[in-house]
Amino acid sequence: xxxxxxxxxxxxxxxxxxxxxxxxxxxxxxxxxxxxxxxxxxxxxxxxxxxxxxxxxxxxxxxxxxxxxxxxxxxxxxxxxxxxxxxxxxxxxxxxxxxxxxxxxxxxxxxxxxxxxxxxxxxxxxxxxxxxxxxxxxxxxxxxxxxxxxxxxxxxxxxxxxxxxxxxxxxxxxxxxxxxxxxxxxxxxxxxxxxxxxxxxxxxxxxxxxxxxxxxxxxxxxxxxxxxxxxxxxxxxxxxxxxxxxxxxxxxxxxxxxxxxxxxxxxxxxxxxxxxxxxx
Numbered sequence: 554x555x556x557x558x559x560x561x562x563x564x565x566x567x568x569x570x571x572x573x574x575x576x577x578x579x580x581x582x583x584x585x586x587x588x589x590x591x592x593x594x595x596x597x598x599x600x601x602x603x604x605x606x607x608x609x610x611x612x613x614x615x616x617x618x619x620x621x622x623x624x625x626x627x628x629x630x631x632x633x634x635x636x637x638x639x640x641x642x643x644x645x646x647x648x649x650x651x652x653x654x655x656x657x658x659x660x661x662x663x664x665x666x667x668x669x670x671x672x673x674x675x676x677x678x679x680x681x682x683x684x685x686x687x688x689x690x691x692x693x694x695x696x697x698x699x700x701x702x703x704x705x706x707x708x709x710x711x712x713x714x715x716x717x718x719x720x721x722x723x724x725x726x727x728x729x730x731x732x733x734x735x736x737x738x739x740x741x742x743x744x745x746x747x748x749x750x751x752x753x754x755x756x757x758x759x760x761x762x763x764x765x766x767x768x769x770x771x772x773x774x775x776x777x778x779x780x781x782x783x784x785x786x787x788x789x790x791x792x793x794x795x796x797x798x799x800x801x802x803x804x805x806x807x808x809x810x811x812x813x814x815x816x817x818x819x820x821x822x823x824x825x826x827x828x829x830x831x832x833x
Contacts, residue, residue, distance in 0.1 A: 596631050597629065625700045645830075656828055665701065678806070716730045769790055769793070
C-alpha cells in the first residue's frame, strides 16, 4: 500500500467535509469532551480498509486511539465488533463519515469479490478486476479486490499491452496490431511485457494464437464458443472471459476451463457494506 497516496486521499476527503469546520459539533459538543465508539457490522461481509479508517482519525487528531478487532481480509458477521475508537468527542464526530466512507466502500468491494470467488471455487478460474474504478481510488479498490480473494489485472495502461477491438480496427486487424506491438516493445527493451488480445470469435482466437499473443481475452462469447476456444488453445496461453459475467453465470463460465474471468462489477457495481460507528 502506498500510504503517502492514501494519506493524500484522506486529506482531500477531510478537507471536502470540513471546509470551514464542523458547525454542528462546535455548537453542540462541549470543548474537551471525550467519547468512545465502536464500529459495528450490520451485515455479513469481508473487511477491507480498517487501517485506512484508523488513519482518517490520526490525520485529523493524532491523540485518537483506534483499536482494531479484525484485520483486512477477514470475514465478519452481522453484529460483530470491528474496531473501537476513543478520544476527543469532536475529533470522533468530525472523522466519522470520512472513515466510514473508506471502510464501507472497500469492504463492499471485498465482500462482492468473495461472492464471485466462492462461486468459482473448485475450478481453475481466477476472478480478475478491471480498470472500471473510481477516479483516484484505483489502488484502494484493487486492494479491496485482493482482500476478497480476487486477483488484480493491470493497474494502469502502462502495465501491459491489451489490444482491444478499437485498437484492432485502427491498426487494420489482429495480425498487424500484434506485429506493431512486438516491434514497439522490442525497440524499447520491454520484451518482458505481456501482450493480450481481445477476440470475439474462434477465427480471431486462432489468429491471435498464431501471431504470438501471450494472453487471449474471449469477449462476450457463448459458453459453447468458449469451450471450443479452450480446446483450440489447449493451455498454450492463458484465456480470460470478459462480458456477461454475473453471480448467476460465473459458475458455468468457470466450468469451461478458462484461466481468468474479469468482472467489472467488482469495482463499479458493488454495494457499500453496512457498517456503523456507534458512540457508547
